[in-house]
Amino acid sequence: MTVEYQFPENFWWGSAASATQTEGGENGIKSKNIWDQWYEKEPNRFFENVGPAVTSDFYHRYKEDIANMKKINHNSFRLSISWARLIPGGRGPVNQDAVTFYNNVIDELIENGVEPFVNLFHFDMPLELQEIGGWENRDVIEAYDDYAAVAFELFGDRVKKWFTFNEPVVPVEGGYLYDFHYPNIVDAKKAFQVGYNTMVAHARVVKRYHENYDGKIGIVLNLTPSYPRSQNPADLKASHICDLFFNRSFLDPAVKGEYPQDLIDLLSTYDQLPVTEEGDKALLKNNLVDLLGVNYYQPRRVKARDTQPHPDSPFMPDWFFDNYEMPGRKMNPYRGWEIYEKGIYDIMINLKENYGNIESFISENGMGVQDEDKFLVDGRIEDDYRIDFIKEHLKWLHRSIQEGCNVKGYHLWTFMDNWSWMNAYKNRYGFFSVNLETQERTAKKSASWYADVSENNGFNE
Ligand code: BGP
Numbered sequence: 001m002t003v004e005y006q007f008p009e010n011f012w013w014g015s016a017a018s019a020t021q022t023e024g025g026e027n028g029i030k031s032k033n034i035w036d037q038w039y040e041k042e043p044n045r046f047f048e049n050v051g052p053a054v055t056s057d058f059y060h061r062y063k064e065d066i067a068n069m070k071k072i073n074h075n076s077f078r079l080s081i082s083w084a085r086l087i088p089g090g091r092g093p094v095n096q097d098a099v100t101f102y103n104n105v106i107d108e109l110i111e112n113g114v115e116p117f118v119n120l121f122h123f124d125m126p127l128e129l130q131e132i133g134g135w136e137n138r139d140v141i142e143a144y145d146d147y148a149a150v151a152f153e154l155f156g157d158r159v160k161k162w163f164t165f166n167e168p169v170v171p172v173e174g175g176y177l178y179d180f181h182y183p184n185i186v187d188a189k190k191a192f193q194v195g196y197n198t199m200v201a202h203a204r205v206v207k208r209y210h211e212n213y214d215g216k217i218g219i220v221l222n223l224t225p226s227y228p229r230s231q232n233p234a235d236l237k238a239s240h241i242c243d244l245f246f247n248r249s250f251l252d253p254a255v256k257g258e259y260p261q262d263l264i265d266l267l268s269t270y271d272q273l274p275v276t277e278e279g280d281k282a283l284l285k286n287n288l289v290d291l292l293g294v295n296y297y298q299p300r301r302v303k304a305r306d307t308q309p310h311p312d313s314p315f316m317p318d319w320f321f322d323n324y325e326m327p328g329r330k331m332n333p334y335r336g337w338e339i340y341e342k343g344i345y346d347i348m349i350n351l352k353e354n355y356g357n358i359e360s361f362i363s364e365n366g367m368g369v370q371d372e373d374k375f376l377v378d379g380r381i382e383d384d385y386r387i388d389f390i391k392e393h394l395k396w397l398h399r400s401i402q403e404g405c406n407v408k409g410y411h412l413w414t415f416m417d418n419w420s421w422m423n424a425y426k427n428r429y430g431f432f433s434v435n436l437e438t439q440e441r442t443a444k445k446s447a448s449w450y451a452d453v454s455e456n457n458g459f460n461e
Pocket of ligand 1: 018021166170335364368420423427
């Protein structure tokens with residue numbers, strides 16, 4: 001059949017998830033990560049006081065979940081390995097239960113025709129390593145490199161697409177600037193050190209992989225276009241600085257192997273540069289990603305600040321811009337995020353024009369909705385809003401491909417409803433709903449729509 005929006009052959013249709021959000025922390029032997037710790041200390045910080053102990057119990061139910069992936073014609077799925085499960089404490093002996101679990105998951109995926117894309121770090125620092133400073137401490141880079149070596153050795157025969165980090169800017173923002181991740185520090189200098197050390201760790205692991213294996217390795221970045229309110233030079237400057245902080249601080253070192261000079265100059269002016277070591281520069285320059293995962297949910301709109309920051313307030317990226325609420329913007333009212341489908345196209349054109357048209361795919365895109373049960377009709381959630389959301393983004397993605405962008409796939413966030421950090425189970429994103437009392441999975445309308453799209457490798461309007 002001919003379809004209007006036809007995607008290239010072998011396009012990756014699938015979805016993404018992460019260990020802490022799905023497996024259930026207490027299942028099997030696992031040491032604590034920062035989420036277990038934070039929940040123990042401050043359960044009130046999590047929506048309805050729900051913590052990460054059970055989540056969607058993927059640890060026990062992976063067979064059923066993978067069977068469901070097959071049913072909706074997934075050909076790929078991204079999961080992450082829990083560092084604290086594979087290597088309790090983050091360093092030292094490997095947990096054989098975890099090896100069995102991840103082997104089973106990987107084998108089950110492959111047997112069902114779903115290629116596993118495996119990410120090594122999705123916000124889940126082992127607690128013991130956080131206690132020595134997390135990414136602030138270069139010993140953690142060593143530990144991460146050793147952990148990656150173990151993962152490659154154990155699973156690299158079957159896993160051919162690896163990712164070092166998911167959204168590495170988020171633990172920087174959440175943990176060191178804006179108080180939405182443990183360790184809840186507010187200190188920009190530490191934040192930049194954490195971001196920098198993360199990229200050194202990333203480059204070390206890319207190097208290791210390229211020297212020893214033949215698959216592809218990349219990174220998953222949440223690229224958020226910074227649209228200026230206007231073409232006024234002050235607004236343009238604000239959006240440029242925002243882009244430097246939140247996109248290019250990771251995109252440039254990952255794809256070009258170096259930091260933007262403007263960013264270095266800005267941090268230097270405010271005495272915020274991280275400590276570097278000899279050899280880092282060459283390491284970054286020589287170990288570029290093969291593949292880029294792009295997470296896109298919402299744009300960022302910015303304007304020049306109307307007021308000066310208080311001289312005693314801590315240094316923040318926000319010293320240089322204000323968020324701009326564009327009148328008439330289209331919103332997802334549940335999550336409070338703007339929906340701007342063309343953003344996906346703008347990102348891809350930017351990658352084509354300024355980043356060597358690096359091979360990429362949409363590694364997360366999706367719509368979180370609260371109280372989705374109100375859309376139940378005869379036992380099924382009729383999530384037409386999600387179908388529209390996906391479809392409109394796919395149209396712009398399709399257009400970018402027609403214009404020569406090197407895009408290889410689309411993964412929805414997420415396969416089934418899962419636990420989402422401080423929001424816990426507030427916003428539901430899945431193709432499958434999860435009943436938290438019974439753990440029963442039920443396909444939403446979007447699941448069958450996506451099954452058709454994947455089968456036809458495209459869709460008609
Ligand atoms: C991304 C993360 C995911 C997931 C998703 C949805 O930033 O990679 O882990 O949480 O966002 O966001 P939220 O759960 O905050 O609605």
